[in-house]
Amino acid sequence: MADIVIDRVSKHFGDFHALQEVSLNVGDGEFVALLGPSGCGKTTLLRIIAGLETQSSGRIVIGGRDVSALSPRERGLAMVFQNYAVFPHMTVFENVAFGLRMKKVPDAEVKRQVERAAALLHIEPYLDRYPAKLSGGQRQRVAVARALAVQPAVLLMDEPLSNLDALLRLEMRTELKAVLREAGTTTIYVTHDQTEAMGLADRIAVMYGGKIDQIDTPLSVYAAPTTRFVGGFIGNPPMNFIKVKAESGTVRIGPVSFVAPAGGLDLDLGLRGEDAHLSGDGSGLPFDVRVVEPMGSHLLLTGSIEGQAARIVAPPTATVRAGERVGLTVDPSRLTWIDTSTGRALARPQDSTR
């Protein structure tokens, strides 16, 4: 068990800045997801923590020990790779035992640990098989078992579920959460899938353009994004942004006016599709519906507010037709205000009635 301190880590590839002074503290036993689109630097950061890449500057401290200059094997961690990297020329048993063998653990102890890890991941029946005979999901379990067998202080996972089909991914996600909670290992988990990050992590670090935009609990990241990017990246449908101007402390959209936050004149009003409700009598924000998609659990309405594109989630029983104009009521305390010039969120105004 150990905590991880990532201290102003940068990485350049020539002129390209993959990571720009990224700092992040992961507590002992905590599960942190690095979430972001491809190319945001999340995998590079994970590989730097593992020692598979060297940072251009900055430090990695694991359990109080500066490991910045150490090779991967000296860092005392385990990793699960995107393509599993289960050795094809070894049986499942030898794969799971690999880390223990390298530590010259006595045979009896190896057997005990392998069986414990195998039981945790339900792969006991396959221990004497070769990976080629296993399905993708089973190989994934072997990869996780191999990582857990060494009882690592830190577990790194690089998009471990992305090669599985949707159904299996859901099942493995649930199981991973249970297994990792039991193991209590400090975990850093890289993913581009927000549902994975939301479902698994204690905290999510949303990365964009080589920086961490926001690090917070899943609920906070969802409800109170600190940048326009985070709002747009997290949530399905993504947060709507409506360009508005603040005039003498007020923002007007159609017949509705809001108290403007302090600090900016050109603003993006961030509105989650789930936070808008059909007013029924046409009052509130005017929303021109262009397309109605019944999703079963809800209706997805695509249209525009004041000529700006927006997606709204309505109850499945609502009767809305394409081409209609409906009114939306919103709770001002659930709005996000972004300063257009910086892309960063402004503090919500305290008193926010119409």
Added chain:
Amino acid sequence: MTSVTATPIVKPSGISVPGARRLLLWTGIIAVLAWVLLPIYFVALGAFGGRLGVFRWPKSIWPSDLSAASMLQFLNIEGVFGALMNSFIAAGFTVLFSVLLGAPAGYALARYSFKGQTAFRLLVLLTRAFPLAILALPLTVSFIRLGLYDTAFGVSLIHTVLALPFAVLVTQSLFMGIPREYEEAAWVFGCTRFQAFLRVVMPLALPGLAATAIFAFVISWNEVFAASILTVRERTLTAYLLKVLSESPLHYRFAGGFILIIPSVLFIFAVRRYLFAVWGIASK
């Protein structure tokens, strides 16, 4: 042939070839099979037919009076056995050098990007545009000075020049085919680079390395020009045969030709699975 055509011939794509064209196809294939195999068959008949067989007239294409006697006689001729051994020694060293030098270079090309990489690739590819065996000509003098002239070892050096570019390119693609993550996983789970290579990369690369070795063997085994230039007494089999070609009786020539052909045929059989992968890459 009827029994073969009776079974439905199905392309990998699942389209079957209609009857008349199927007949044409198999006629063509049988013709090419005969074209390839008949000369080997005839040289074998010549090798085992002895002095009488060679001059029998007119010849029957069916074997008669075959015996190993003339082949044994040939092997007992002064110098033949030594030449055979020299061929094996030269080929053995060629295999050793081309794998030991080529595989690390192939690994470097596959796993690292470094300054000078393009230059090195160019050097390797450049060898292709040159008639390499011709380069044995000026080496005569330096080889005499170094005591390498007229040794199988010296021959193997120039044969390695022939086989090395091949080994580099083939092993490069071989190592590229082994996911980097295998090695990284090994590092993370406690291996040094060298341990990771031995425990994870080597076992996976072994069949491909064996194929590379076999190709190097065949390249050396078959080479005539450089071997003839660089040896006088310690000739390889090809150099020996070339030297005595004009003065030796026909059945000995055929025996020599047959011995030259046999290992090649076996080796090509052994590496047939790699042939296309290997040449597809090495011909880029």
Added chain:
Amino acid sequence: MPTRANWIPYALIAPSVVFLGALFIVPLVQTIWLSFSSDDGTLLGNYARMAGDLNFSVAIRNTFMLTLVVVPLQVALAIGMALMISKVGKGRDLILWVFTIPLGISDLAAGLAWLAILQNSGYLNSALYGLGLIQGQTGWLSQETPVTLFIGIVLAEVWRATAIVLVIVIAGLQLIPKEFSEAAEIFGAKPWTRFCKITLPLLKPSLQSALILRTVLAFEVFAVVYALGGTNFPVLAGEAYNWQNINQNYGVAAAYAVLIMAISIAATVFYLRVLRVRPEQLP
């Protein structure tokens, strides 16, 4: 890859670089130098002697004629064989193996194999005699029958070295997604059109490397010729061999070597130009 391991790739390629430097670059320079340092002290003395030799123009003509006849034949034959194999389902592996056997056979052995067929009491004469086409043993490989000797050498060369082209072509064919041909078929292209419009253009990179490889080797041709015709059919590499080993004149041998290299490089450049493959046209 950690940057602290920067020296590793250099350490890995160093042995190959040193080796190729010592046994490829150095002899290359030596050959050129040797060819320009003649006994009579003139710069082009060796070349003058080479060009003045009785066999020189014959060797040039023979080598070029062999190359011009053999290489196109091999490419055409290899494409034909590859297309046949692509139509075969069962037995494909075995056929492929037999087709590629000559790949492992040396030019010397190939010459000897065809000698068994073409010699006076060989199988060709036996067959022709059996068919009543000739009265008795007929010589095909002597100085008096240069045309049949040439044809015999062509046969042996085509027999031996088509396999290399075949393997390159098959490897190239495997890289062409079959969807292209299927798309053409859906739009109504006949097999021959599909071959000309789809397969052949996409095969160009493979053909290019096959042509370069084969042409360079064809200019080196030597042992096949020697096995079949002895000294009756002079070729460039054979002349180099004679000057080196029999006349012991390393300078003229080097001049021949430089000539062969110059022709090889010219051929390579020619192919690279003529069959230029634009990267944006590849799948």
